[in-house]
Amino acid sequence: MMRVDRSFLVMGLVFALLLAAPFVLPLIGQAYLLNLLIKAMLLAIAAISLDLLIxxxxxxxxxHAAFVAIGAYAAAIGLxxxxxxxLVLLLIALAVSGLYALVTGALALRTSGIYFLMITLAFGQMTYFTLTSLAPYGGDDGLTLWSLATLFGSDVVQSGGHLYIVILLTLLVTWWGVHRLSNSRFGRVLRAARDNPERTEIIGFSVFRYRLTAYVIAGMIAAVAGLLTVQQAEFVSPALATWQRSGDLLVVVVLGGLGTRNGALFGAFFLVIVEEVLGSFMHEWRLLYGPLLVLMALYARGGLSHLLLPAPKVSDPAKSGAAKTGAHLVNTEQAT
Amino acid sequence: MSFTLLLIQCLNGLQYGTLLFLIAAGLTLVFGVMGFINLAHGVQYMVGAYLVFAFHQLTGSFLVSVVLSMVAALLFGLLLEHFVFRRLYGRDHLTQVLATFGIIIFLNELAKVIFGPATLSIQPPEFLAGSIQLTEQLRYPVYRFVTILAGLVVAALLYVTVTRTRVGMLIRAGATTPEMVSALGVDVQKLFMIVFGVGAMLAGFAGVIAAPIFAIEPGMGDNILIIAFVVTIIGGIGSIRGAFLAALLVGLFDTLGRTLLTEGLELVFPPSFSTQVGPALASMLIYILMAVILVVRPQGLLPAKGAA
Structure with a gap:
């Protein structure tokens, strides 16, 4: 049964606009906007993976930013x-980030709720400090890359080639993959474990294993965003792993609308636009951005998806917005 | 590694540990009693440091500015509680994280706008400026001794308050069954305000006493906040005793690790390898400690069981 879902139409529209951008924007003399779009798409890829977790x-x-940084550093050190x-660099980035996610995830998932948040924060910070002490690869200052990755010698995956299209396709594949994953049996078990871990366990699923698998997958997707960041920026630095970056990803996911198909996408574009617009007004744009976040947290329940496309149907992911998942996180904690 | 250096590092670790305790105590109390995850707690540490700097500029007296800063930090915490945090208690953790993240961004930027992005410093007061002769070659600054002492005194006061007084009893009760405390006619809103204010003041106090030792700069509270989280995890959420033990442990581990690890590696590996790996490993040390404790005791070293 092929039912046309509204979220597909929205994604199709966004994708079409993004595809048209590199052809249209230079005609109207706004080619620099392409860099902003790339930034937003890379943010969206990482945020989609984080939304799988949250x-x-x-x-x-x-x-979560630690995984982006690990992907970037794996690629940079490989180069x-x-x-x-x-493709080889991709394999390395996936292997390193997957292994790191497996180890830190297995430790962090011994707990849940707020403990989990603190522990992932701590591991992220550990990654940051480890990267700053990598003296052979620039330490604090980061590493400028003089040669970039190629696809069997071709420069399609570089800024001079078709990096924009490559990133757009990666975004599409990520969106599609995560969408398929959350509609699969795996996704249903994951949501069941979110809503009632004890019951899920009793039915016979290992909550720990499902969560760990999701954690590893999310980490690997974020690492892909890191690899592509290197291709775009031609530079890596530990700043990729700061906890503020993880906070930004969280902001993207929550503002976009938790557990909604296009939330991470909306959130990423929203963040990049807000940064650009506020930044063009005043140098101290964070003085406005901070209170904006507080207001959004207090009053905009359900995020942008909710504001832009109010209440679709009583379908599963949209209904379980921020409030519900959150209330649930509190319950888990009391139970454990 | 001489014995003298080791002793100095131990004292430094102890001093760092007491500082961490002051921050982690507020964090763990606020979380334990209100179930509120306050990322902006580290910013209150920064606010304390900037306050003492500003008051020092105005009054010229260190002691007066310490007192004024404490009062101002308390007021600041109460204002934040009244206008923002009060609305967040009943909300989910994600909302709390988002809102307090916004506050961090705002206050870090505000500090940059008011005081500039450069690091600032203030001198410890005259009468604490000297150093004490410990052994023949070892002198240790009086000011650092005083901060250790101040941290220990505050820890003792806090412990007595929580375990021996009526307010402490309410705090402990509030941490276990807030509904019951409320049903018995206690003004929970007021209780929350007190806990929050005290937490903010403790973090502010930590910032005040840290100001003459560390650099005052925007964002200075962010890293220490994460270390305070590590302390809270190791000690057990909501537990004052756990926070104290874990803070000293983390303080000593971190400080000693930074000096001992590279030297220790040099005994086994060539120097070029040790000087590269040593610092990297040292900065990971407390996180490794946290991971080990998570494996052995996921609930923390001294988890709160009703009693804080």
């Missing part, structure tokens, strides 16, 4: 040691 899994992570093929 929206679907109820796992409040405040250390620095002479590996040029982006």
């Amino acid at each position: 929206g679907q899994g109820g796992m409040l992570s405040l250390g 620095d040691s002479g590996i040029e093929n982006i």
